[in-house]
Amino acid sequence: MKDFDFEKLDGQLLKTFLLILEENSVSMAAERLDVNQSTVSHSLNKLRRILGDPLFVRSGQGLTPTETALALKAPVLEVLDKLQSLTDLRPFDPKSEKMHFVAAANDMQRDLIFPHLLRQAWADNIALTMELRPSGVPSVGLLRDARCDLILTPLPPDAPDLMQLKLFTGEMHVFYDPACRDAPKSLDDYVQSDHVSVHFALGGSSDEVIVSRDLQAPPKPKVTVSNFAGLPAFIRGTELLTTQLKLMGKALLQSLASAPIPFEIEPVSVYMVWHQRSTNDPAHRWLREQITEISRKTMV
CATH class of the missing domain: 3.40.190.10 (Periplasmic binding protein-like II)
Structure with missing residues (x-):
């Protein structure tokens, strides 16, 4: 590794290396780069020759990085950052x-x-x-x-x-189906209502932005969905509520009615x-x- 010819390295090779490391797959890296799989395989073989290390070994359905590959991640990112900084010229x-x-x-x-x-x-x-x-x-x-x-x-x-x-x-509003219920008139009415919340597939919840001096914690939702687009289907025809940015009434939640939340709540940025x-x-x-x-x- 000490004697490798660094002059044979270029930004595209290093970017390919990082994508293979991220995806653990030559085919997925090729898809990300919008090239065919053989191009990525050729780049990987070139890197292996230059660095004198296999970098990735096959394991089950994917690739497992070697210790050398893992150790290279941080310096490769640093090199690409410096290359990218040249673009302002x-x-x-x-x-x-x-x-x-x-x-x-x-x-x-x-x-x-x-x-x-x-x-x-x-x-x-x-x-x-x-x-x-x-x-x-x-x-x-x-x-x-x-x-x-x-x-x-x-x-x-x-x-x-x-x-x-x-x-x-933006302000937070409560969204509901006006054919099935009125907007909550008080904190108790809000807390005692059934709610729909968004719990993201990658972790976390939309309720994390609800910050209020009057509300100890958001009500436990009766229904959770994985994205905001799923909210209207569960609210229409029911007495369920959801608390979201008022701005969403212009897009994803435009089929629902909305009203200010009946207690003081922090705006969301x-x-x-x-x-x-x-x-x-x-x-x-x-x-x-x-x-x-x-x-x-x-x-x-």
């Missing part, structure tokens, strides 16, 4: 570049922002593609390990190498979060600017 025109981003957001934030962003980009003849993943209650590792380019969330992970920008702040390595990248900066502008218009 290059000219940038969104219409002359092919851009691809991976964003993590639950369906509420996803549907408020990204359909508008993509429609506008395509109307402007910008070659933009996006991979949208659920975030649950996001972890630092989502960004630190380069599994996504940015996160939209009301529960931003906190770390010194992560940057965040508040996109908007949604943040855009990214790793500091992306701050000066002009394409990433362009993406952040588009999201910020769409968020501003959405709140009008």
